[in-house]
Amino acid sequence: MTGNYQEFLEFLIKAIVDHPEEVKIDRKVDEMGVLLSLKVNPQDMGQVIGRQGSTAKAIRSLLRIVGVKNNARVNLKIEEPEGSTRLNHASESVSKVVEDLKF
Numbered sequence: 001m002t003g004n005y006q007e008f009l010e011f012l013i014k015a016i017v018d019h020p021e022e023v024k025i026d027r028k029v030d031e032m033g034v035l036l037s038l039k040v041n042p043q044d045m046g047q048v049i050g051r052q053g054s055t056a057k058a059i060r061s062l063l064r065i066v067g068v069k070n071n072a073r074v075n076l077k078i079e080e081p082e083g084s085t086r087l088n089h090a091s092e093s094v095s096k097v098v099e100d101l102k103f
Contacts, residue, residue, distance in 0.1 A: 005074050008066060009036055012059060017044035033073025036063070042081035049078070
């Protein structure tokens, strides 16, 4: 499977998302190893990340195992989709906690 990390990742992701036609994977190779950047439909982010990040961790583990078997370091970057409100919710939560801490 040397060098087919991108195909492996594409197979995994397309099997778990509702919009497989929108799965895009970019591959970069440098002195640090292979970096795969994943983009999916915003509605599929929950399926890719999983509860508390469990699915994303499992996917990363599989990629590392395949990489080690082929003497390569493989990393996965999951791109935040346009229009995502995840960061806004995080900052709102932080603001609420700060407000709750004020006396």
